[in-house]
Structure formats: C-alpha cells, structure tokens
Amino acid sequence: MSTPLQALKKKTNEALGIRPEDAVLSKSYLLVAFAALLIGGILGLLQGLNRAGLLDLPHWFNYYQVLTAHGLLLVLVLTAFFTIGYFYAALSHTLGGLLPKVRKLAWVGFGLKMAGFVLAVIPILMNKATVLYTFYPPMAASPVFYFGLVFIVLGVWMCAFGCFIQVANWRKQNKGKHVPILAYFATGVFVLLFFGSIPVTIEVFMIIPWSLGWVETINVMVARTLFWAFGHTLVNIWYLTAVSAWYVVVPKVIGGRRFSDTLTRVVIFLLVIMNIPGGFHHQIIDPGIAESVKFLHVFMSLAIGLPSLMTAYAMFSVFEKTAKKKGGKGVFGWFKKLPWGDVRFLAPMMAMIAFIPGGAGGIVQSTNQLNQVVHNTMWIVGHFHLTVGMSVVLTFFGISYWLVPYLSKRVLTPKLNKLGVIQTIIWSAGMGLMAIAMHWVGLLGSPRRTSYTTYFDNATALGWDPYLLFLAVGGTLLMIGVILQVYAVVHLMFFAPKGETEFPIAEEEEDAAKTPYWTERWGRIIFVMLLVIAMGYVIPMVEFIVNAPPGSPPFKTW
Amino acid sequence: MNQLIIGALLLLVLALPPVRHLLESIMIVHMHMQMPLLVVAGFLTAKYMQEKLPGFFKKWNRNGLPGILLFVIIMVYWTLPRTMDEALTVPAVEIFKYVSLPFLAGVPLRDSWKKLSVSGKNTVFTGFTMLFFGMGWLYIKSPEQLCNNYLLVEQLTLGWGFVTMAVCMVVYLVYKALVDPSEYE
Ligand code: HEM
Ligand SMILES: [Cu+2]
Numbered sequence: 001m002s003t004p005l006q007a008l009k010k011k012t013n014e015a016l017g018i019r020p021e022d023a024v025l026s027k028s029y030l031l032v033a034f035a036a037l038l039i040g041g042i043l044g045l046l047q048g049l050n051r052a053g054l055l056d057l058p059h060w061f062n063y064y065q066v067l068t069a070h071g072l073l074l075v076l077v078l079t080a081f082f083t084i085g086y087f088y089a090a091l092s093h094t095l096g097g098l099l100p101k102v103r104k105l106a107w108v109g110f111g112l113k114m115a116g117f118v119l120a121v122i123p124i125l126m127n128k129a130t131v132l133y134t135f136y137p138p139m140a141a142s143p144v145f146y147f148g149l150v151f152i153v154l155g156v157w158m159c160a161f162g163c164f165i166q167v168a169n170w171r172k173q174n175k176g177k178h179v180p181i182l183a184y185f186a187t188g189v190f191v192l193l194f195f196g197s198i199p200v201t202i203e204v205f206m207i208i209p210w211s212l213g214w215v216e217t218i219n220v221m222v223a224r225t226l227f228w229a230f231g232h233t234l235v236n237i238w239y240l241t242a243v244s245a246w247y248v249v250v251p252k253v254i255g256g257r258r259f260s261d262t263l264t265r266v267v268i269f270l271l272v273i274m275n276i277p278g279g280f281h282h283q284i285i286d287p288g289i290a291e292s293v294k295f296l297h298v299f300m301s302l303a304i305g306l307p308s309l310m311t312a313y314a315m316f317s318v319f320e321k322t323a324k325k326k327g328g329k330g331v332f333g334w335f336k337k338l339p340w341g342d343v344r345f346l347a348p349m350m351a352m353i354a355f356i357p358g359g360a361g362g363i364v365q366s367t368n369q370l371n372q373v374v375h376n377t378m379w380i381v382g383h384f385h386l387t388v389g390m391s392v393v394l395t396f397f398g399i400s401y402w403l404v405p406y407l408s409k410r411v412l413t414p415k416l417n418k419l420g421v422i423q424t425i426i427w428s429a430g431m432g433l434m435a436i437a438m439h440w441v442g443l444l445g446s447p448r449r450t451s452y453t454t455y456f457d458n459a460t461a462l463g464w465d466p467y468l469l470f471l472a473v474g475g476t477l478l479m480i481g482v483i484l485q486v487y488a489v490v491h492l493m494f495f496a497p498k499g500e501t502e503f504p505i506a507e508e509e510e511d512a513a514k515t516p517y518w519t520e521r522w523g524r525i526i527f528v529m530l531l532v533i534a535m536g537y538v539i540p541m542v543e544f545i546v547n548a549p550p551g552s553p554p555f556k557t558w
Numbered sequence: 559m560n561q562l563i564i565g566a567l568l569l570l571v572l573a574l575p576p577v578r579h580l581l582e583s584i585m586i587v588h589m590h591m592q593m594p595l596l597v598v599a600g601f602l603t604a605k606y607m608q609e610k611l612p613g614f615f616k617k618w619n620r621n622g623l624p625g626i627l628l629f630v631i632i633m634v635y636w637t638l639p640r641t642m643d644e645a646l647t648v649p650a651v652e653i654f655k656y657v658s659l660p661f662l663a664g665v666p667l668r669d670s671w672k673k674l675s676v677s678g679k680n681t682v683f684t685g686f687t688m689l690f691f692g693m694g695w696l697y698i699k700s701p702e703q704l705c706n707n708y709l710l711v712e713q714l715t716l717g718w719g720f721v722t723m724a725v726c727m728v729v730y731l732v733y734k735a736l737v738d739p740s741e742y743e
Contacts, residue, residue: 171742292583523737527730534722539586542715 017500022092023407025106027493029085030404032114033078033396034489040073041482048434048475052468053452063451064130064558069121071133075388076152077117079234082396083241084109084159087186089403090244091163093503094180095170102162109158116151119144130558132449136203136227137218140554143211146204153197153204160190171520178515181264182505185244188268189237191526195533196233196276199226210554217551221288221544228279229537236275236304238388240268242395245348246315249399251506253344256322258506259314265519267307267314273529274303277536284371288547289540294368300536301366308359315352343420344412344504347398350428354390361386361439376449379442386435394427397485402501404492411499412492419488427481434474441467565602569660572596582646585705585712586719593636593659600664607665615669622673625666626682632663633686637693639704639713646707680734687727694720 018026043066049055050063057063088106092098098106122144123129129141135149167179167187179187203226210218247267251258258264280297283289320334328334339345361383364370374380401420405412412420442448446464455461518524571577572595581592608615619625635641636659644651671679697717703710 168742175741176743290584292580295580296584296587517743520742523730523733527726527733530726530729531723534719534726535590538719538722539584539715542718543711546711546714 017409018089018092018407018503019097021103022089022098023409025098025103025110026085026089026092027404027407028110029081029088030400030407030489031493033081033085034400034486036073036077036081037482038486040070040078041479043067043070043073045475045479048471050452052470052472053465054472057451060127062127062130062558064132064449065124065127067449068124068130068132072120072124075133075234079238079241079388079392079396080113080156083189083237084156086241086396086399086403087163087182087189088159089407089503090182091166091186094183094505095166098162099166099169102166105158105162105165109155109162112151112155112158114155116148116153116155118148119151120148127558134227134231135207137207137210137220137223138552138555139557140207140211143208146208146211149204150201153201156193156197160194163187163190176517178261178517178520180505181248181258181261182244184265185240185248185268187522188272189240189244191272191522191529192233192237192240192275195526195529196230196237199276200230202226203230217553219544219548220552221286221548222541224283224286225279225537225540225544228282229276229533230279232279232282233276235388236271236278238392240271242348242351242392243267243311245395245399246311246352248506249402249504250315250345250348251318251322252504253342253402254319254322254339255326256318256506257509259318261508261512262515262519263310263314265515267310269519269525270307271304272525273532274300276529276533278304280536280540281366284366284368285375288544290543291368293539297536298366298368302363305359305363308355312352312356341417341421343401343417343424344398346421347401347424348395350424351391351394351398354386354394354428354431358383358387358391374442376447377442378438378446378448381448382435382438382440382442385431385438390428390431390435394424397423397427400485400489401492402504404489405496405499405501406503408493408496409498409500410492410496411501413496416488416491416496419484423481423484423488426477426484430474430477430481432474433470434478437467437470437474561602562606565599565660568595568602569599569656572599573656585642585708586716588642589637589716590719590723593655596656596659597633597664597667600660601668602664603660604665604668608669619666619669619673622670622678625670626674626678629663629667629670630682630685632658634689637689639697643705643707680731683727684731687724687731690720690724690727694718694724 046055046057046066047063047070050057050066057066084106088098091102120129123142124145126142129135129145131139131141131145135141135145163186167183170183171177171179178184203223206218206223206226209215247264248258277297278301280289280294281301284294319338320328323334323337326337328337338349340349361379365374365380365383397420401412401417404410441464444464444467445460446468452468453461454465572581572592578592582588636655641651641655645655646652674682694717697704697713697720699717700713704713
C-alpha cells in the first residue's frame with residue numbers, strides 16, 4: 001500500500017534526481033574512497049619498484065610500513081567508503097530519499113571512521129604499527145592503532161543501522177511489497193558488515209589489554225581465527241557490491257533486462273548465510289585444526305562457488321539475450337553487438353572477465369594440497385590483485401562514471417567516456433601483467449610480504465628477478481590508471497557540464513515469474529546464518545581454547 | 559518429484575562409507591550435521607509420500623500432534639551419548655539411525671509442522687531450546703568421557719555446540735516476540 005503522498009514523493013524523487021543532502025553524503029564517501037586510491041596507488045608503485053630491485057626505501061619509511069598503509073588504504077578504506085557511498089545513494093534513489101535520522105547516522109559513521117582512521121594512521125607513520133593490514137598477534141602495534149580500529153568499526157555499525165532503519169521504514173509503508181533489488185543487496189551487505197565485524201571487534205578487545213601490557217599473553221590462534229572470520233567476510237562484501245552492479249546496472253547500460261529476480265535474491269542470501277565460516281580457507285596451513293575439519297570446511301568454501309557460477313551463467317544469459325535482440329548472430333557473433341565503447345559497460349565487463357581466472361585461482365587455493373604450494377607466496381598477492389584489484393575495483397570504476405555525475409547533477413561527456421575506456425584498458429593491462437607475474441613467481445617460491453632481497457645471491461632467488469621486474473612495469477601502468485581515474489572522478493564531481501544523469505536500474509523481464517515472499521524474511525535468513533556460524537566455529541574454537549598452548553607475549557619484529 | 563530425488567540422493571550420499579566415516583569421526587559433526595541431514599533427507603521425500611498416501615496421513619496425523627510427538631521422541635533418543643556409541647559399534651543400530659531419522663523424524667515433521675497452531679510451534683521450538691541448553695550443560699559439565707568412541711574434548715565441543723545453537727534459538731525467539739510481521743507483510 002503506498003499512500004498518495006508517497007507516490008508523489010517517489011515521482012519528485014525521480015524527476016528531480018537525488019536530494020542535495022543525500023548527494024553530499026555519498027559524494028563525501030566517494031571522495032575519501034578515491035583519495036585512498038590515489039595514496040594507496042602511489043604506495044603500491046613504491047612497493048612494485050622495490051620488489052623489482054629498483055628502489056631502496058628509506059629507513060624512515062620502510063617497506064613494511066608502506067605495505068601496511070597500502071593494504072589498509074586500499075582494502076579497507078577504498079572499498080568500505082565506496083560501498084557505503086554507493087549503497088546509500090541506491091537507498092536514497094530507490095526508497096524515496098533518506099530519512100533525516102538515517103542521514104544523520106551515516107554522517108556520524110563518517111566522522112567515527114575518519115577519526116578512527118587518523119588514530120590508526122599516526123602510529124603507522126611513526127613506525128609503531130607496522131603489523132600489516134591483517135594485524136594479528138603475536139605482532140603488536142601501539143594501542144592507539146587498535147583504538148583507531150574500534151572507532152572504524154563503530155562507524156561502520158552506524159551505517160549498517162542506518163540501512164536497517166531505512167529499509168524497515170520503507171517496508172512498513174509498503175506492506176507486502178518486495179524491497180527494490182538494490183536495497184535488498186544493500187541489506188545483505190550491511191548484514192554481513194555488521195555480523196562480520198563482531199569477531200574482529202572481539203579480537204581487538206583481546207589485543208588492547210595485551211598491547212597495553214595489562215595481560216602478558218594472548219591466544220594467537222583464537223585471534224587469527226576471529227580476524228579471518230572478518231577478513232573473509234569483507235572480501236564477500238566487496239564481491240556482493242560488485243555483483244549488485246553486474247545484476248542490476250550492467251543490463252540497463254546495454255539496453256537489456258535483468259536476470260530472474262528470484263534467483264538474484266537467492267544468490268544474495270546464500271552468500272550471506274554461507275559466508276562467515278569461509279574464513280577458515282585462510283587457515284588451511286594453520287595448526288590446531290584437524291585435517292578432517294579442514295576438509296569439511298573446503299565444502300563450505302567451494303559452496304560459495306555455487307552462487308558465483310550462478311552469477312556467471314546469469315550474466316552471459318543477459319548479454320546473449322540483449323545482443324541477439326539487437327541482431328547479433330551465431331554462437332559468439334553476438335559478442336560484437338555489446339557496447340564495448342561505453343566505459344559503463346567495458347569496465348565491469350573486464351571485471352567479470354578477470355573473475356574467471358580469479359575464481360579458478362580461488363578454487364586452487366581452497367584445495368589443501370595445492371595450498372601448500374602457494375601459501376604465503378606471491379601467488380596469493382597475484383590472486384587478490386586479480387580479484388579485488390580488478391574484478392571489484394574495475395566495477396567500482398565503472399560505477400563511478402554514472403554515479404558521480406548522477407550525484408553532482410552533471411553528465412558524462414563523450415570525451416570523458418573515452419578517457420574512461422583508455423583508463424580501463426591501461427588498468428586491465430597493468431593489473432593483468434602484474435598479476436600473471438605475481439602468480440608465476442609465487443609458484444617459483446618467491447615469498448609475499450618481503451622487501452627485495454637476493455638472499456646472498458642465492459640462485460633460486462636470483463631466478464625470480466625477471467618476473468619481479470613486471471611488478472614495476474605493471475605498477476607504472478597502474479599508476480597512470482590511478483591518475484586518470486582520480487582525474488575522472490574529480491572532473492565529474494566538480495567540473496563536467498551540468499545536466500541530468502540517470503541512475504541505471506534494469507527492469508525485470510515482462511514474463512518474469514513472481515518472486516516468492518519468503519525471500520524477504522531476513523529474520524529467518526539471519527537465524528540460519530547464525531546457526532551456520534555456530535556450527536563452523538565451535539570445533540576449532542573449543543580446541544584452541546581447551547588445548548591452548550602457552551599464550552604469546554607481544555612482539556615487535558620490525 | 560524433484561524433492562523426492564534430492565532427498566533420496568542425499569540419503570544415498572550420506573550412506574556412502576567414506577562420507578559416513580568422515581562425518582562420524584567427529585562427535586559434533588555426527589550429531590549436529592549427519593543426523594540433521596538425515597532428517598532433511600526424510601523431510602524432502604515427505605511430499606511424495608503425502609501425495610501417494612493422503613489417507614494415511616489424514617487418518618493418523620490429523621492435527622499434527624502424533625507426528626510431532628514421534629519426531630520429538632526420535633530426536634531426543636538420538637541426543638543421548640549411549641545411542642551414538644551404539645550406532646558406531648552395533649550395525650543394527652546404525653541401520654536404525656538411517657531409517658528412523660529420515661522416516662520417523664523427517665517425514666512426520668513435514669506433515670505435522672503446518673498443521674500445528676502458532677502456540678504449538680512455539681512450544682516445540684522452546685522445548686528444543688531448553689533441551690539444547692540441558693544437553694549442552696550435560697556434555698560440558700560431565701567430568702567423564704560419556705562415549706567410548708569419542709574423547710573428552712570432543713564431548714566438550716559438542717556441549718558448546720548445543721549451547722551456541724540454543725543461544726541462536728533464543729535470539730530467534732526474541733526476534734519473534736519483538737517483531738510483528740503484520741507491520742511489514
Ligand atoms: C596501484 C596499483 C597497485 C600496485 C602497483 C600494487 C602493488 C602491490 C605490491 C607490490 C604488493 C606487495 C606484495 C608483497 O610484498 O607481499 C601489494 C600488496 C597488496 N595490495 Fe596492492 N597494488 C596495487 C593496487 C591494489 C589495489 C587496488 C588493492 C585492493 C583494492 C590492493 C591490495 C593489496 C593488498 C591487500 C596487499 C597485501 C598487503 C599485505 O600483504 O599486507 N592493491 N600490492
Ligand atoms: Cu576468503
């Protein structure tokens with residue numbers, strides 16, 4: 001039931017575009033995200049040059065400090081701020097504008113996150129928190145670093161609560177209706193953000209007294225496990241964010257319709273339910289977990305492959321249908337009918353293509369025996385630059401070419417579109433080169449997280465050098481890509497010609513079947529999710545705690 | 559028909575010796591994964607049986623009470639340490655497990671659940687929550703090894719598994735009590 005007032009609101013919302021107050025919020029989040037990209041990108045280049053043996057980093061800003069900052073900026077700040085900015089714009093657009101108190105919550109969240117971020121960065125710059133973005137014990141940073149993390153988590157929670165309030169309010173006023181698809185994605189993402197950050201909060205509260213010296217030792221395995229419950233969830237949060245654009249936005253951009261609404265929602269809640277215990281695939285080499293338990297967890301990880309394969313199927317089906325409607329012929333001929341010259345399509349398309357080898361690599365890593373070969377080598381670094389650095393980030397870039405002008409009430413000019421196409425090509429080439437080289441040199445044994453060294457001219461280590469050179473080449477290309485991308489965002493936000501840009505949301509097929517209402521029952525979905533988490537964690541946790549080795553004192557390894 | 563095939567396949571896979579050995583090698587997986595999956599297998603096949611034998615279910619399970627009672631008895635039986643031990647050592651008991659959980663628990667659960675009133679459902683759910691707390695307490699507090707086949711630490715794990723599940727169930731009950739679906743649907 002929608003009241004006439006609401007129908008009017010919806011109409012004005014669509015006619016006038018986003019409300020200025022909501023636009024400022026999302027624009028602020030996006031600006032922080034792309035600032036993080038710029039700084040993080042520069043640091044990435046420094047690392048690439050170092051690992052190629054071309055650059056010695058000074059002792060006052062050493063490799064591991066750079067690596068900590070690079071990881072945090074790109075994996076936490078860029079992705080979290082983009083995700084929140086994007087979904088808040090989507091909530092505002094599809095649910096008739098943000099409620100004032102929701103907007104306020106999101107601003108409080110913004111402030112908390114920025115404050116936390118400043119607290120975390122100061123010790124990093126002072127070389128007192130060179131613990132890498134995974135920050136697990138026994139390496140201990142200055143307590144200030146962990147206080148910063150607490151504020152960041154609190155900030156994220158504010159945004160999650162804001163989303164829940166907004167969606168609940170909409171549902172109360174639109175009884176019995178399905179939440180619009182992007183708001184449904186947002187709900188899934190914020191449910192994961194909220195529940196996924198609980199374990200890391202527990203971890204940080206274990207670490208704080210230990211880093212302050214109030215307790216002498218810490219249970220390292222428990223802390224690591226809590227970290228990865230969060231770390232892995234974060235990965236699926238970006239993934240789900242990128243997937244939302246693949247399902248909803250890309251079909252509209254190419255002039256098609258969206259894939260089955262029911263299946264889309266099933267993919268979302270399957271990812272929500274199965275995701276958190278997936279963290280164990282980061283601990284395949286860890287002690288204290290029986291082999292049979294690790295084996296069972298492989299199923300959990302591979303189960304996440306199922307929604308991914310469903311997604312791949314869905315995307316290709318949409319592409320083929322749309323291209324054939326436009327006259328594309330043959331088994332592959334329709335490929336040519338896709339709008340390759342449109343950056344809003346090209347960037348996410350390259351992202352999806354990168355996900356094919358990325359996903360295959362993920363399956364390799366989930367396999368116990370193969371994991372032994374690649375664990376902690378550059379292979380892993382290659383894997384996540386392909387998946388996050390390309391699949392997720394390129395999708396975000398593609399989104400920015402319509403989201404930013406939509407927010408700033410400007411338009412994407414053909415010239416800027418061309419710039420975007422060039423950016424996409426440069427980024428794909430750079431990341432592709434770098435990722436292939438990283439995978440390869442990892443197979444040859446080159447370790448990750450290690451500043452350049454020849455190990456006293458050891459022959460094996462010297463054999464890595466030709467591959468590591470590609471890190472510098474790829475890094476340089478990527479730096480050009482970063483500059484173009486940041487330029488595009490700033491231009492679209494402040495300088496592009498004024499005009500109206502649409503928020504592209506594809507419609508369902510005309511003959512689409514009705515989506516069953518049980519997909520809306522989040523209470524049940526969350527209950528099942530909690531059961532799965534309880535099942536997944538109870539075995540290793542009891543083992544780690546009951547048969548705990550002596551705890552570890554804090555270490556400063558740098 | 560689809561559900562029948564999935565249910566039958568699930569039962570078959572669970573009966574494969576390597577799968578059986580893997581799942582039964584860990585105490586909590588034995589009770590909290592293999593057994594519920596057996597119930598699920600039965601639950602899936604139930605629809606086919608309801609269609610084939612409507613008279614039977616109508617006659618013996620008109621208001622859902624006999625069915626749910628049977629379900630509860632079978633479930634409680636299989637939470638006892640003794641029964642798990644016997645399933646591992648006595649082949650006949652193992653066979654009974656593979657028959658009773660799908661067909662005497664899964665099938666009646668499906669036939670009964672929709673027939674129960676809201677308060678009936680809540681009673682069953684609350685009852686299981688209390689049972690889980692109780693069993694958790696038993697397995698955590700017992701100073702002795704209760705099963706010949708499983709070590710003390712496995713028993714503790716199972717106990718904590720019961721407790722964490724019971725906590726999830728409480729969360730759900732609280733959610734049920736606080737949120738009125740008619741505001742949304
Ligand atoms: C500007 C382009 C980039 C370059 C040149 C670059 C390069 C590198 C290099 C050389 C490493 C260090 C490998 C090691 O020693 O273990 C690294 C690590 C890492 N990069 Fe990037 N990267 C770039 C972009 C990104 C992006 C866009 C993301 C994610 C959104 C990202 C996430 C990470 C993470 C999480 C690490 C691991 C840090 C750690 O092991 O603690 N990078 N990158
Ligand atoms: Cu993961």
